[in-house]
Amino acid sequence: METIVKRRIKQMIKGDQNAYEEIVELYRDKVFQLCYRMLGDRYEAEDIAQEAFIRAYINIKSFNQNLKFSSWIYRIATNLCIDRIRKKKPDYYLDAEVPGTEGLNMYSQVSADTARPEVELESLELRDEVQKQIAMLPEKYRSAIVLKYIEELSLNEISEILDLPLGTVKTRIHRGREALRQQLKNV
Amino acid sequence: MSCPDRIVDYMHDYLDEEITESNKQELKQHLQACPDCEQHFRELEKAIAFVQSTSHIKAPDGFTAGVMAKLPQEKKRLKMGRWFKRHPLLSAASLFLMLMTGSIFSTWNEDQEFSVSKQPNLVVENGTVTVPEGEVVKGDVVVRNGKLNIEGQVQGDVTVINGEKYLASAGQVTGEIEEVNEVFEWIWYHIKEAASNAASLFEGEEKDQSLQ
Ligand SMILES: [Zn+2]
Numbered sequence: 001m002e003t004i005v006k007r008r009i010k011q012m013i014k015g016d017q018n019a020y021e022e023i024v025e026l027y028r029d030k031v032f033q034l035c036y037r038m039l040g041d042r043y044e045a046e047d048i049a050q051e052a053f054i055r056a057y058i059n060i061k062s063f064n065q066n067l068k069f070s071s072w073i074y075r076i077a078t079n080l081c082i083d084r085i086r087k088k089k090p091d092y093y094l095d096a097e098v099p100g101t102e103g104l105n106m107y108s109q110v111s112a113d114t115a116r117p118e119v120e121l122e123s124l125e126l127r128d129e130v131q132k133q134i135a136m137l138p139e140k141y142r143s144a145i146v147l148k149y150i151e152e153l154s155l156n157e158i159s160e161i162l163d164l165p166l167g168t169v170k171t172r173i174h175r176g177r178e179a180l181r182q183q184l185k186n187v
Numbered sequence: 188m189s190c191p192d193r194i195v196d197y198m199h200d201y202l203d204e205e206i207t208e209s210n211k212q213e214l215k216q217h218l219q220a221c222p223d224c225e226q227h228f229r230e231l232e233k234a235i236a237f238v239q240s241t242s243h244i245k246a247p248d249g250f251t252a253g254v255m256a257k258l259p260q261e262k263k264r265l266k267m268g269r270w271f272k273r274h275p276l277l278s279a280a281s282l283f284l285m286l287m288t289g290s291i292f293s294t295w296n297e298d299q300e301f302s303v304s305k306q307p308n309l310v311v312e313n314g315t316v317t318v319p320e321g322e323v324v325k326g327d328v329v330v331r332n333g334k335l336n337i338e339g340q341v342q343g344d345v346t347v348i349n350g351e352k353y354l355a356s357a358g359q360v361t362g363e364i365e366e367v368n369e370v371f372e373w374i375w376y377h378i379k380e381a382a383s384n385a386a387s388l389f390e391g392e393e394k395d396q397s398l399q
Contacts, residue, residue, distance in 0.1 A: 029246050032250065058356070185233070
């Protein structure tokens with residue numbers, strides 16, 4: 001796949017806009033998914049994912065063609081998501097109080113749901129719950145976890161995408177996993 | 188409970204598939220003997236399974252079309268290339284005329300030095316011109332033999348001659364963006380300027396062409 005992509009990129013650099021359409025088709029689902037899991041909102045995810053493709057197009061000449069295009073577009077998308085998260089909403093914290101639930105923090109809210117008997121993994125409700133819990137992760141753990149478990153990328157690729165040393169990526173994944181364990185253990 | 192900290196580290200090493208055989212054995216033995224750590228480990232695995240099970244979603248309909256519609260206009264030089272192909276004789280004639288005047292190449296040689304249009308809020312450093320973030324530069328920006336980095340906004344056309352440009356995002360330039368990188372294109376840039384100053388001969392041709 002990367003060979004086709006490389007050929008299309010060469011055409012793009014020559015100014016052929018149609019060559020880019022094929023690249024967008026190839027990566028749109030993955031990039032959209034990444035943005036959706038990062039932002040938790042479909043409209044915002046579409047907006048940011050499209051912006052990522054536009055930026056990649058504009059800056060294609062600065063793309064190092066020895067790297068994978070996928071890593072590059074993921075990096076642009078992740079950075080845009082993080083910018084959006086920082087600009088728009090304050091981060092959720094596990095001990096933050098939710099209005100109307102004085103005295104209960106997110107932990108106890110989550111554990112209050114435990115009475116629910118066996119839940120089917122496919123149920124919409126559960127999926128929403130898991131998405132909500134992912135969205136509650138601090139953004140630096142969230143990006144690492146999403147790239148690892150939803151985009152199914154290797155630690156090396158994640159380190160390339162996030163432009164972080166491998167050790168830092170591991171730490172973030174470990175902490176992200178521990179946070180998710182706390183949040184999801186009673187679901 | 189006083190389990191060594193390393194046990195949790197081993198759990199993560201295991202989940203990353205980066206655990207040594209001896210640590211794996213130690214982890215295994217510990218999990219068999221320690222219900223707390225065993226539960227901890229199960230919870231980690233469960234959390235991962237949950238995250239992985241969130242079904243894969245697809246981009247909405249019209250996503251690609253939306254991207255394509257928002258891309259900046261196709262490069263002018265591609266259109267020019269087409270024009271040259273359609274009008275080989277006229278192209279050759281006009282080039283010949285331009286070269287005959289001799290002015291083109293002498294100007295080209297004079298133009299090898301770095302230069303930039305003068306707007307007060309442009310930052311110039313080591314041959315790189317930056318439109319700083321948050322700044323709005325008014326008027327056309329022309330950079331010769333240098334790099335242009337647009338982080339803010341330009342209200343006007345951008346022309347980079349024999350250099351590179353970098354845009355942080357779309358929609359930062361209100362006018363047209365043009366890069367002129369080779370002698371040939373550079374000549375064309377001059378022809379166009381001359382043409383638009385004169386009777387805009389080429390544009391007239393272009394219109395005729397589109398009517399056919
Ligand atoms: Zn233990």
